[in-house]
Amino acid sequence: MANLLDFSLADFFYNDNPDVLSPPEDFEAWITEPRVQSSFRFFEQQFLSAPTTSSEVFSGVDGERRKVINLTSYNYLGLSTHPEVIRAAKEALDVYGMSASGAPLLSGTFDLHVEFTRRLAEFKQQEDCLLYSSGLGGNIGAMQGILRKGDYLILDEKSHKSLVDGGTLSGAKMLFFDHNDLDSLEMMLEKSKGKRALVAVEGVYSMDGDLVKLPGVVELCEHYKAGIYIDEAHSTLIFGEHGRGVGEHFGLEAKIGVSFGTLSKAFGGVGGFICSNARIIRYLKGYSSPWNFSCAPSPPIIGGLMKALDVATRDSSLRDKLWENVRYLTDALRGMGLNLGQTESQVIPIIIGSSGDLLIRLAAEIQRRGLFLQPVDFPAVPAHSRRFRISASSQLTREQMDRALTIIEDVIVPALRSEGTLSR
Ligand SMILES: Cc1ncc(COP(=O)(O)O)c(C=O)c1O
Incomplete structure (x- = not known):
């Protein structure tokens, strides 16, 4: 390797080491270099x-x-340590113990989960909701559950890795448009014409803090009959008059097909959720592996999150x-x-x-x-x-x-x- 400092993690994804349990040979030299360290x-x-x-x-x-x-944690509203949230989490811990001890389909659904999903769906003004143990799992599970080989997933180039990984897993063809560029989005929609297409955008882009140009995205998606998936990880509880997110901020919630949120940021907990129409949520329960093959979120976390939703929405x-x-x-x-x-x-x-x-x-x-x-x-x-x-x-x-x-x-x-x- 010429100059180790010219390299980054982007250079070591492919691995030709004959020993499958060893990293690329150059990786060791790179990662132990004192300035890289x-x-x-x-x-x-x-x-x-x-x-x-x-x-x-x-x-x-x-x-x-x-x-x-x-100034680095995502505890945007301080809810992770809010006294009412902590009390609610402790109460749930005392009643239910630490773990749901099962996947939602079999034994991991508690009354707390049912109540919380109902309240999230109501909050997001959608018919139903699926809860995941992580936000990343939610995006992966939604993409994998909704899309099939032959479908198109059209993503902003600055999309979170979980959306990209979910798209890869789904087998759909992925097209990326230039960040927040409606002309570029339209070009991709043209390419997907005649196919089932889902456009995935983020309410607030996580590295730049800018907002999706939702009105333009909605107009194009309506024209091309594509579905809209919005990741409101950094905008739920923050944007919109009632905190419902960037969809509410633009007055376009009714146009959104699937609204994703994470519970690890403004909510102050951990987990993810998607809200959509009841028919697709019922279908996803059969095909979204991070939901049906993974333990349900921990009851004390759900107890705390339910209170966090109350606290964040009872006033502004x-x-x-x-x-x-x-x-x-x-x-x-x-x-x-x-x-x-x-x-x-x-x-x-x-x-x-x-x-x-x-x-x-x-x-x-x-x-x-x-x-x-x-x-x-x-x-x-x-x-x-x-x-x-x-x-x-x-x-x-x-x-x-x-x-x-x-x-x-x-x-x-x-x-x-x-x-x-x-x-x-
Ligand atoms: C835009 C976006 N989506 C999804 C996620 C995943 O959420 P979580 O960290 O709760 O798994 C993140 C996390 O940083 C994110 O920024």
């Missing part, structure tokens, strides 16, 4: 407390135990607070001249550029200063737009945001200014 130190760092905006971590970067302002206070914080952070960061891409949400990228070394250096320094803001490197994002990605939370206090902003201003801004990549 220095970027892997950011992975799997240990949290020593709840994933709130003020957490304690055991730093993989310098081995210190440290209190940090946490958590959402309002989140939006107030998003405005405060984005105004301040833009004021520093930082490039936040096209964000319109609580997912706020700070785009650093093409230098992986710089990203890692800055990440280490901000963590040393007490800010937990994880770097997002290639291949998770394009090599020219490596970044930090803030997950804002309603829990952030003004004082925490000011401290975080000061660290960003002291560490990131001067580095980008000296690189000449700051907009002012």
Whole structure:
């Protein structure tokens, strides 16, 4: 290998090692290289407390135990530690124990699951709902259950891996359109003309924080008679007057065929769900393996999630607070001249550029200063737009945001200014 640092995880997918239980030979040399290792130190760092905006971590970067302002967890509404949610989860734990101890079809369906799916379907204004033990499993299971060989799955190029993996498993032909580009989507719809086609989009794109251009997508899908699948992982409980997501935000819920949500982000738990018409949900129960061949979600988690849904929807206070914080952070960061891409949400990228070394250096320094803001490197994002990605939370206090902003201003801004990549 010429220069190990020119490589990334994107280069080691194919493996020609004759021993099937060994990685590619070059992989070992690459991953043990000290500078490569220095970027892997950011992975799997240990949290020593709840994933709130003020957490304690055991730093993989310098081995210190440290209190940090946490801008990386997806606990957008602080529900994972909400006292009512914790009480409800504990009550369910006392009654049902830790595990559902079975797949939903046989022995894993509890009254809690039935009640929660009913409430999720009602919330999303769809007829029925399927619950999964993970969000990733939900997307995989939905694609695998809905699509067949000969069908078309048309995806935004920035789609989450779970949608792509589900498409692969389904055997459908997958076509990717340029991110949020309606002309490109139309070209793909033309190619799928005459076939069963499903268009999958995300409410909020997870690496950029921008919204799907749903009105244009709906118009095209109606014209070409394609179904619409929307992944509202980062938008459920956050967008729309009642928190139902980007579908509600655009007033287009009635046009959505399948609405996916995860329970691990704003909900503060774990799991996933899809809401759709009752006929397809009943059909999927026979063909969606992560549902019918996997243990049902843990009862205490469902107990907590049911309360989380109540708390998040009984009024708009958590959402309002989140939006107030998003405005405060984005105004301040833009004021520093930082490039936040096209964000319109609580997912706020700070785009650093093409230098992986710089990203890692800055990440280490901000963590040393007490800010937990994880770097997002290639291949998770394009090599020219490596970044930090803030997950804002309603829990952030003004004082925490000011401290975080000061660290960003002291560490990131001067580095980008000296690189000449700051907009002012
Ligand atoms: C857009 C999107 N869909 C699906 C998922 C999977 O959800 P989970 O992490 O709950 O499995 C994620 C997770 O990051 C996501 O960002």
